Amino acid sequence: xxxxxxxxxxxxxxxxxxxxxxxxxxxxxxxxxxxxxxxxxxxxxxxxxxxxxxxxxxxxxxxxxxxxxxxxxxxxxxxxx
Numbered sequence: 001x002x003x004x005x006x007x008x009x010x011x012x013x014x015x016x017x018x019x020x021x022x023x024x025x026x027x028x029x030x031x032x033x034x035x036x037x038x039x040x041x042x043x044x045x046x047x048x049x050x051x052x053x054x055x056x057x058x059x060x061x062x063x064x065x066x067x068x069x070x071x072x073x074x075x076x077x078x079x080x081x
Contacts, residue, residue, distance in 0.1 A: 001053055002051065002053075003050070004050055004051075004052060004054075004055045004059070004080070005048065006047075006059055006078065006079060006080045007045065007046065007047050007077070007081070008046045008048065008063065008077065008078055009044070009045045009076050009077035009078075010043070010046075011043060011073065011074045012043070012072070013072060022036075022038075022069065022070075023036055026065070029068040031069075033048055033051075034047060034048045044070075044073070046062065046066065048062050050062055055080055
């Protein structure tokens with residue numbers, strides 16, 4: 001497996017962005033391989049370094065992990081590094 005680096009940005013309800021709760025829940029859901037940015041209201045950014053067989057698998061698994069915690073989040077941006 002290889003490490004893949006990428007950024008995901010999601011639009012979320014502002015009420016879903018209680019910083020400590022979101023960070024803890026995301027870590028439990030499998031996002032402990034991401035730096036999380038909460039600088040803009042209603043937006044969450046993730047900088048992932050994830051091991052997977054392909055970049056596509058890494059991105060898809062990261063999106064699925066985020067949606068476990070924030071099922072109403074909308075992916076607005078994805079960038080491979």
